[in-house]
Structure formats: structure tokens, C-alpha cells
Amino acid sequence: xxxxxxxxxxxxxxxxxxxxxxxxxxxGDYAAAIVQFEELVEHAVxxxxxxxxxxxxxxxxxxxxxxxxxxxRALMLDPGLVDTRENLFRCVAQxxxxxxxxxxxxxxxxxxxxxxxxxxxxxxxxxxxSWISMWGLLAVxxxxxxxxxxxxxxxxxxxxxxxxxxxxxxxxxxxIAVANGERIAVRxxxxxxxxxxxxxxxxxxxxxxxxxxxxxxxxxxxGRRGWAHVHDLVFxxxxxxxxxxxxxxx
Amino acid sequence: xxxxxxxxxxxAFAAGSWAQEPVARVVIEETAVTVGQPFWIxxxxxxxxxEFPQDIAVDGLSVxxxxxxxxxxxxxxxGRRVATQRRGYMAVASRAGKIAVPALAFRVDGKNVTTAPVxxxxxxxxxxxxxxxxxxxxxxxxxxxxxxxxxGEPVRFTRQLWRIRHNLIESGxxxxxxxxxxxxxxxxxxxxxxxxxxxTEKGIQYDVTALNSVLYPAATGDLTIGAWHWEGIAKVYNxxxxxxxxxxxxxxxxxxxxxxxxxxxKPLPDQPEGFSGAVGVYTLATALSSESLLQGVPFKxxxxxxxxxxxxxxxxxxxxxxxxxxxxxxxxxKVERSIAPNGKEVRVSKSFEYTVTPLAEGPVAVxxxxxxxxxPQSQHYVTAxxxxxALTIRKSAESQPNMIVSDGLSLEEGSVEIVNQxxxxxxxxxxxxNSPGRAGAWVPVASAVPVVAYVLAFVYALRRDRFANDSGLxxxxxxxxxxxxxxxxxxxxxxxPDALYHTLSDFVADxxxxxxxxxTSADVDTILASRRxxxxxxxxFRKILRSCERAQYASQQFSVDELRALxxxxxxxxxxxxxxxxxxxxx
Numbered sequence: 001x002x003x004x005x006x007x008x009x010x011x012x013x014x015x016x017x018x019x020x021x022x023x024x025x026x027x028g029d030y031a032a033a034i035v036q037f038e039e040l041v042e043h044a045v046x047x048x049x050x051x052x053x054x055x056x057x058x059x060x061x062x063x064x065x066x067x068x069x070x071x072x073r074a075l076m077l078d079p080g081l082v083d084t085r086e087n088l089f090r091c092v093a094q095x096x097x098x099x100x101x102x103x104x105x106x107x108x109x110x111x112x113x114x115x116x117x118x119x120x121x122x123x124x125x126x127x128x129x130s131w132i133s134m135w136g137l138l139a140v141x142x143x144x145x146x147x148x149x150x151x152x153x154x155x156x157x158x159x160x161x162x163x164x165x166x167x168x169x170x171x172x173x174x175x176i177a178v179a180n181g182e183r184i185a186v187r188x189x190x191x192x193x194x195x196x197x198x199x200x201x202x203x204x205x206x207x208x209x210x211x212x213x214x215x216x217x218x219x220x221x222x223g224r225r226g227w228a229h230v231h232d233l234v235f236x237x238x239x240x241x242x243x244x245x246x247x248x249x250x
Numbered sequence: 251x252x253x254x255x256x257x258x259x260x261x262a263f264a265a266g267s268w269a270q271e272p273v274a275r276v277v278i279e280e281t282a283v284t285v286g287q288p289f290w291i292x293x294x295x296x297x298x299x300x301e302f303p304q305d306i307a308v309d310g311l312s313v314x315x316x317x318x319x320x321x322x323x324x325x326x327x328x329g330r331r332v333a334t335q336r337r338g339y340m341a342v343a344s345r346a347g348k349i350a351v352p353a354l355a356f357r358v359d360g361k362n363v364t365t366a367p368v369x370x371x372x373x374x375x376x377x378x379x380x381x382x383x384x385x386x387x388x389x390x391x392x393x394x395x396x397x398x399x400x401x402g403e404p405v406r407f408t409r410q411l412w413r414i415r416h417n418l419i420e421s422g423x424x425x426x427x428x429x430x431x432x433x434x435x436x437x438x439x440x441x442x443x444x445x446x447x448x449x450t451e452k453g454i455q456y457d458v459t460a461l462n463s464v465l466y467p468a469a470t471g472d473l474t475i476g477a478w479h480w481e482g483i484a485k486v487y488n489x490x491x492x493x494x495x496x497x498x499x500x501x502x503x504x505x506x507x508x509x510x511x512x513x514x515x516k517p518l519p520d521q522p523e524g525f526s527g528a529v530g531v532y533t534l535a536t537a538l539s540s541e542s543l544l545q546g547v548p549f550k551x552x553x554x555x556x557x558x559x560x561x562x563x564x565x566x567x568x569x570x571x572x573x574x575x576x577x578x579x580x581x582x583x584k585v586e587r588s589i590a591p592n593g594k595e596v597r598v599s600k601s602f603e604y605t606v607t608p609l610a611e612g613p614v615a616v617x618x619x620x621x622x623x624x625x626p627q628s629q630h631y632v633t634a635x636x637x638x639x640a641l642t643i644r645k646s647a648e649s650q651p652n653m654i655v656s657d658g659l660s661l662e663e664g665s666v667e668i669v670n671q672x673x674x675x676x677x678x679x680x681x682x683x684n685s686p687g688r689a690g691a692w693v694p695v696a697s698a699v700p701v702v703a704y705v706l707a708f709v710y711a712l713r714r715d716r717f718a719n720d721s722g723l724x725x726x727x728x729x730x731x732x733x734x735x736x737x738x739x740x741x742x743x744x745x746x747p748d749a750l751y752h753t754l755s756d757f758v759a760d761x762x763x764x765x766x767x768x769x770t771s772a773d774v775d776t777i778l779a780s781r782r783x784x785x786x787x788x789x790x791f792r793k794i795l796r797s798c799e800r801a802q803y804a805s806q807q808f809s810v811d812e813l814r815a816l817x818x819x820x821x822x823x824x825x826x827x828x829x830x831x832x833x834x835x836x837x
Contacts, residue, residue: 011682018679025676040683047684049677056676077684083674090673092580097565100580121684128696135700139707195469221583223562 014045018053025057033057038242046240048074048119052084059091064203065180066243067091069234072101072205076174076236078119095203101176102207102221112169115162120170123163130159173237177218179204180234180243186226190215197226208235274363276351277336282371282448282457284415285343291351293365296334297358306339310349310372313341343372373448376455378416384502386454387414387484388421392432392508394465394475400516402529402563403626404596405465407434409478409508415448415455420499421484432508433476436515437465438560440587442596464596466529466560467515478508518624522631526567528623530559534634536619543643548607551578553619553636554599561585561598569604570617575643579605611645722763729760730828734821741817747808751798754791754820761831771795783830790823 021036037054040047055070071088074081092098115123134156141149179200187194190212198220200206206218206228216233219225231244274295283289291313293302302320306313320337343349349372354365378386388411395406409432413421423429442462449458467473485499518529532555539550555564562585572578581602588597608614616639625632717724736753740746752766758774759766762781769777771792778788794816801808808816 014683015679018683022676022679045683047680049680050683052677056673059673083677087673089580098580099565100583124693128693131697132700135704139704142704142708142711197468222565 014040014043017043018050021053021057025053025060030057030061034061041240041242046073046077046238048078048081048084051077051240052081052087055084055087055091059087063243064091064094065178066234068095068203068205069178069180069236069243072174072176072178072236073240076170078121080119091203092205096201097204099204100221101205102219112166115166115170118166120167123167123170127160127163127167130156130163134160175208176236177206177208177216177233178236179206179228179232181232184228184232186218186224186228188226190227194227198224200228200232206233208233274354274356274358274365276354276365276368278351278368278370280370282373283343284375285346285372286375288340288342290338291341293337293339293354293356294334295356295358295363296332298333299359300335301357302335302337303354303356306341306351306354308341308349308351310343310345310347311341311351311370312344313339315339343370346372346374348372371448373450373455376450376453378414378455379453382414382454384484386452387419387486387502388412388482388504388506390478390480390506390508392475392478392511394511394513397512398514398516399467400529400624400626400629401467401470401518402527402560402624403467404530404559405437405467405513406596407439407463407465407475407511409461411459411461411480412449412451412456413459414484415457418487419484420487421482423480423482427481428479429481430479432478432510434465435476436467436469436473437475438468438562440464440466440560440596442587465513466563467513470515470517473513473515475511475513477510480504480506482506519629519631522622524620524622525624525631526565526622527563528555528557528559528621529563529626530557530623531625531627532557532559532621532623532634534619534621534636536616536636536639538616538639538641543608543641545608545611545643545645548605551604551606551616552601553581553604554601555621555634556597556599557623558597559623561587561600564600564621567602567619567621569619572606572614572616575608575610575614577607577609608643611643613640613642615640725760725763726831729757730824732760733757733824737817737821737824741814747798747801750808750813750816750820751795751802754795754798754823757824758791758827761827771799778827783827787823787826787830790819791827794820794823 017036017040021033021040024030024032024036034054034057037050037057040050041054051070051074055067055074058064058067058070068088068091071084071091074084075088078084118126134153137149137153137156140146141153179202182202184200185196186198186200188197200218200220204220206220208216208218210217211230214230215227216230217225218228218233234243235241274293277292277294278289279292280289291306291311295302302318305315317340318337320335323334323336325332325334349370351368351370353367355362357363391408391410391412393408395408399405440463442464445460445462447458447460449456465475482504484502484504486502487499535554535556537552537554539552543549553567555567567581569578581604584601584603586599588599606616618635618638620633620635622631622633624630717727733753733756736749736756740749740753755769755774756766758764758777759769762777764777774795775788775792778791797816
């Protein structure tokens with residue numbers, strides 16, 4: 001009961017923060033809106049609507065990189081958000097090179113291509129319904145054997161497996177990061193003295209395949225790879241950190 | 251093991267062709283054959299009834315159709331069994347050089363099928379002259395096609411393994427061999443398909459395996475390609491002995507390291523504005539997915555850059571501004587690599603596909619696209635450009651002004667939406683903000699509930715089945731409840747001794763699965779005694795039953811007090827006996 005009460009209170013506080021952020025945005029106070037929405041994210045609220053609105057607030061305040069990162073987060077949670085995709089497109093169109101998003105690594109993504117348009121929550125719900133149906137059908141079959149019940153249970157089991165896999169795939173942390181700053185040096189190694197291999201521009205999306213200390217090995221969609229400082233990147237995946245202080249580029 | 255790979259290849263062939271029209275092919279597994287020495291040509295096809303050709307006539311080959319034999323492989327594809335037959339014909343090359351096996355026609359399941367022509371290389375057998383040394387049997391080579399290049403200019407790097415071609419010598423790599431690729435620090439490497447050939451050097455014939463890659467220098471200065479480390483063995487069988495299981499050959503071990511190669515990389519001359527970063531020789535072409543264009547209906551604009559340089563150095567091209575009449579999406583890039591016909595260059599093709607949605611009707615133009623690259627041969631920067639394309643956009647009945655299309659979604663006529671030019675607005679607060687922690691709490695519970703429910707249903711069904719199959723158990727299970735119900739009814743209605751008597755005797759019969767008809771107090775006592783019930787309890791049963799019998803014989807009714815006393819005693823007896831029975835069952 002206590003836990004339920006505390007959850008309800010927390011939910012109420014989250015709603016208030018969301019409304020306050022939206023209100024600040026509508027009044028043109030984008031900095032305040034960012035603070036409110038970021039606070040929600042700090043409270044472990046990972047909702048596509050929060051990230052969409054946060055992306056809008058960053059966009060309005062002229063910070064393209066965190067805007068792109070937050071739109072990507074929203075789409076990671078719900079790929080069917082047409083509005084968010086539209087806004088992401090607008091942001092990317094304003095970047096220097098308009099680099100396309102690098103392909104993410106992993107064998108699960110090609111396997112679950114068919115569920116690209118389904119949100120993680122929907123996948124989980126369908127997986128649970130299939131799971132419950134499977135056990136229900138098995139129980140009915142046990143109590144009152146009827147033709148086709150075993151086959152129906154097998155189909156439900158397959159559905160549960162497929163959508164559970166898709167849910168796990170959806171919730172797998174994204175390895176995409178967004179360059180946050182004008183002309184970020186990408187080096188051959190993890191040291192400031194290393195030769196600069198190439199440069200990233202503000203808003204360029206990269207794939208992070210390795211992290212060592214304060215350095216992340218990044219790969220662009222055009223195949224170049226090197227080490228960039230993590231403070232120059234906004235990571236799309238959890239824990240959904242806000243952009244580093246002082247790095248935001250109006 | 252040698253027979254396993256053809257089988258796998260055949261099964262893969264069958265799996266690939268199960269759903270299509272009958273497919274046939276010619277397979278020659280050897281890279282090169284020796285003149286005068288037999289080898290196998292295989293014909294493969296999938297189907298039920300295959301009529302392979304009786305004879306195969308090939309110029310330059312003598313094919314022995316009499317020795318042909320057929321193997322059949324089965325595989326499954328989408329719930330269907332697919333049979334693939336492989337017919338082998340023994341052949342001998344009668345001349346050296348390229349020998350073309352023409353297209354062969356035969357029938358599969360009543361349909362005519364034709365194989366694609368294939369080519370086989372035949373070489374004359376060369377007997378090594380003089381004494382062979384260990385170094386003549388196996389050696390490696392590593393080399394580049396050029397040592398002095400510009401930054402980004404492709405360098406072809408080849409590693410060759412030369413193994414003598416001799417019927418008394420075997421060579422290869424043992425399982426635990428230490429094979430190390432060379433370190434190519436400072437280069438971006440693209441590996442190509444390995445190639446195999448037969449070469450002759452110093453009068454000795456070799457099977458040569460070449461590992462090829464293209465290196466793109468990423469830095470300037472003297473860059474070093476490290477040594478290629480190869481380990482292997484050669485087994486030499488004596489001339490006088492046949493190569494057999496019991497022959498013990500002379501074994502030579504090899505640990506070979508190639509010399510490091512130094513490539514001098516020059517910086518590019520002063521880079522002009524708009525330089526793409528690509529080094530090589532390129533051409534540029536554009537293509538449209540449709541010539542019939544409607545306002546509001548997206549089409550694909552593809553820009554293809556082909557050449558010999560590093561495709562990864564080619565970023566998305568900055569399209570000339572078309573915002574007056576079209577919305578252009580982010581491009582999707584695709585890279586293809588192939589070996590040029592001369593066999594020495596790697597040709598790359600990088601295409602950028604833009605989704606263009608015409609927003610206005612009338613005559614418009616896709617402007618020329620320019621691509622500035624550095625040509626290392628002429629040592630100049632060169633601009634490749636496509637031709638401008640004039641188009642006419644026709645008005646669509648569904649077209650509307652101010653259209654914006656979504657990027658990355660499947661774009662169809664119906665998906666074009668009418669919106670403002672600004673970004674999409676805020677999203678409303680959902681009824682419940684999603685928090686990962688919250689989802690985590692109820693998911694295991696929701697997952698476990700159906701499992702628990704199933705287990706309960708399972709236990710219930712087991713119990714039900716047990717009762718259905720064991721009437722004694724079912725009677726014993728229900729005996730006490732039934733008896734107590736009857737006792738309650740007797741207490742409420744009157745003093746009929748017969749009803750009380752039968753309640754007790756039926757209870758004992760039910761409990762021990764005995765026939766309840768005509769049980770006397772002596773019968774009940776016998777049953778209880780056979781179940782080793784204690785004397786005191788048996789005595790209580792006997793007393794109550796005899797009281798009932800006496801009343802029956804005297805045609806009397808019990809008074810209310812008598813009946814209550816007897817019913818109370820009977821209830822106690824029933825409870826005691828039931829508990830006793832349960833204890834026995836538990837023990």
C-alpha cells in the first residue's frame with residue numbers, strides 16, 4: 001500500500017513537471033522548459049512524449065545536437081512517432097553535412113526488422129497477451145481436451161517469443177551518439193596528443209562501439225572511425241544524460 | 251570431409267531453388283586441371299524426374315559418360331521436400347588452355363532446363379627439373395602495386411602462397427598453425443575475395459592462392475606494411491611408394507615471414523574548396539525512378555559515383571537547392587565493390603538515393619551535381635558532374651500547398667501530409683508517463699500469474715482424473731461430507747432409526763469401498779476389524795448400530811433426546827474414523 005501510494009505521488013509529481021515544462025515552452029521560456037523536462041528524465045521517466053518535447057525545447061533554444069539526441073531517444077522508444085521523425089529530419093537538415101544515421105551493430109536488429117513500426121510498450125503488451133493466451137489455452141486443453149488447442153497454444157508461444165524478442169531488441173540501449181559542438185576532433189587514439197583523423201560537425205550522428213575512460217570510439221555512416229571525447233557527445237541510449245555543461249552550442 | 255562440402259553446397263543449392271523454376275548448373279570443383287589427368291564434371295538439378303544428358307561433348311575434353319554416377323540429396327524448404335541430383339562425369343583435358351563447357355540442355359520434371367556455360371583452365375603437367383629443395387615446395391610472397399602514392403590513393407596489396415603442384419607432394423596449414431595478418435597501421439584496408447591460379451616458375455608448376463586487399467593511406471610519410479607470417483607443412487612421399495594410409499612421408503615444416511613493405515605517402519596538393527576528400531578516378535551519374543512525375547508524389551533521385559578510390563571517403567553530396575519546388579529527404583547510401591575487368595583494380599560504386607517530393611507543378615529542373623576529387627595519375631583536382639535534368643511535374647488532384655513529407659518512412663501518395671513549415675508542436679502528456687522501473691515491477695507478476703493458474707488447473711485436472719478412475723477413492727473422499735449431511739437431516743426431521751443406521755453403515759462402506767447393501771452391525775464390525783480400527787471405536791459403532799437394529803425390530807421411533815444422543819455419538823464416530831483413515835493414508 002505504501003509503495004502504491006508513493007508511486008501515485010511520484011506519478012503526480014511527474015505530471016506536474018511535464019505540465020510545467022510544456023507551459024514554459026508555450027510561454028517561450030525554452031531554458032525553463034529544458035530544466036523541467038530534464039528533471040523528469042533525471043527521475044527515470046523515459047517517455048517518448050518527454051523526449052519529443054525536450055527535443056523541441058532544445059531546438060527552439062538553438063541547440064541542434066541535444067535536440068537530435070532527444071528525438072532519437074523518442075523514436076527509439078516509439079518508432080511510429082511521425083511528428084518526432086519530422087522534427088528530427090528538420091534538425092538533421094540543418095547540420096553541416098546532413099550525415100545519415102549509422103547502422104547500429106548487433107544481430108537482433110535485422111532479425112526483428114518486421115517490428116520496426118511498433119513501440120516497445122506495444123511489443124511488451126502483445127508478448128504478455130500471447131504468453132497469457134498460451135498458458136490459458138494449455139490449461140483449457142488440460143481440463144477439456146479440444147482439437148487445435150495445442151496448435152493454437154504453439155502459435156501463441158511463437159507470438160510471445162517473437163514480440164518478447166522484439167521488446168528486448170527495442171529496449172537494448174542505443175549505441176548512437178550525437179556530436180555536440182562545432183568541429184569536434186576525432187583522433188587516432190585516446191590521447192589529446194594523437195593525430196586528428198577527421199572532424200565531426202555539430203549534430204552529426206555516430207555509432208559508438210567502444211568506450212575507454214573519457215574517450216569513445218565512434219564510427220560515422222561514411223565508414224570513418226576514431227576516438228572522440230565523451231564530453232563532446234550526447235549519447236542517445238540510457239542513462240539519458242543531459243548534454244555536458246558548457247557544451248551546448250546556440 | 252572432402253565429400254561433406256559438395257553435399258553442403260548441393261543442399262544450399264536445393265534450398266535456394268526449391269520455390270523457383272527448375273534450375274540446373276555445372277560444377278567443376280578444381281581451380282585448374284592437368285592435361286591427361288582425370289577430373290569430375292558435375293551436373294546438378296533439383297526436381298522429381300531428371301533426365302540428365304547421356305553424352306557431353308566438349309571441345310578439348312574427353313568425357314566418359316559410361317562412368318557417370320548419380321547421387322541424390324534431400325532437403326526441406328517451407329515444408330516441402332526437395333530432391334537434388336548430382337551426376338558426375340569423369341573427364342580428361344586433351345589440351346592446355348581455357349576450355350569452355352557450353353550450355354547443356356536436359357529435362358527436369360518435363361521442362362527444358364539449360365545450364366550456364368562455364369570455363370575450366372587446363373595446364374600441361376610439368377615435371378620438375380633437377381633436385382627439389384625445401385624452398386621450392388612452398389613459399390610466400392607479399393608485394394604492393396606501387397610504393398609512391400598520394401594520401402588516399404588506393405594501393406593494391408597482394409599476399410601469395412605458392413604450393414608445388416605435384417602428385418607426390420601435399421602441403422597445407424596444420425590446425426594449430428600461427429597465421430598472422432600483416433599490420434597495416436596508417437592504412438584503411440578493404441579486403442577482396444581470394445583468388446586461385448596455377449603458375450609456372452623455374453620449370454616448376456605451383457598452385458597459387460592470392461589474398462588481395464586494397465589499402466588507402468590515411469596519413470602521410472613513410473608508412474610500413476608489416477610482415478606476413480605464415481606457418482605450414484609439406485609432406486613428400488617417396489617415388490617408389492604409393493601414397494596411402496600407411497606411407498610415411500618426409501614432412502617439412504615452414505615458418506615464413508615476408509619482408510615489411512614501406513610505402514611513401516605524399517600529402518595532397520592544396521585542397522580547393524568543395525573537395526570531397528576522394529582520391530582516385532571517378533564518374534558521376536544521376537537517375538530518376540520515374541519519368542512521369544506528379545505533384546505531391548515522391549520519386550527517387552539516385553546519384554551514383556563510380557571509380558577506383560576509397561568509397562568511404564565519399565560523403566553525401568550537397569545537392570543544389572531545389573527547395574523552391576521540392577522537398578528532398580536525407581540520402582540513403584549504398585556501396586558496392588568489384589574487381590575491374592583488368593583484374594588489377596578495385597572498382598567501387600557508391601550511390602546516394604534521395605526521396606524527392608515535388609511541391610509545385612510545372613517545368614522544373616534537377617540541377618547538375620558536381621563532385622570534386624583528386625586524380626593521382628594526372629596529379630590534379632578534377633570535377634565530375636552530372637547533366638541537369640529538365641522535368642515537368644503534373645498537377646495531382648490530391649496535391650496541396652505546403653507539403654512536407656516524413657523522412658525514413660515508406661513514402662506513398664497517401665502519406666503526404668499538410669503541415670506548417672515549422673517543427674511539429676509539443677506532444678500532450680500521456681495518461682501515464684512511462685517509467686522503466688514501473689514497467690519492470692508488473693511484468694514479472696503478469697508473467698507468473700498464468701503459469702500459477704496453469705499449475706492449479708493441472709493439479710485440479712489430475713485430481714479429477716484420479717477420482718474418475720478410482721471410484722473407491724472418490725467414495726472415501728466424499729464419505730464424511732455425505733454422512734454428516736444425512737445426520738443433519740435426521741436430526742431435523744425425526745427419530746427414524748433406519749435412516750441413522752444406514753447413514754453409519756453407508757459411511758463405513760463408502761470409506762472402505764465396500765458394498766453398502768444389506769450391511770449388518772456385525773458386517774460393519776468385521777470391516778472395521780479388518781482395517782485394524784481400535785476396539786473402543788468399533789464398540790461405539792456397534793452400540794449405535796445395535797440400538798438402531800433393536801428399534802427397527804421393535805418398530806419403534808427414537809425420542810428426540812435419544813436421537814440427538816445417538817446422532818451426536820454417530821458424528822463423533824464418523825469424525826474419528828475419517829481422521830484415522832486420513833492418518834493411515836498419509837502414513
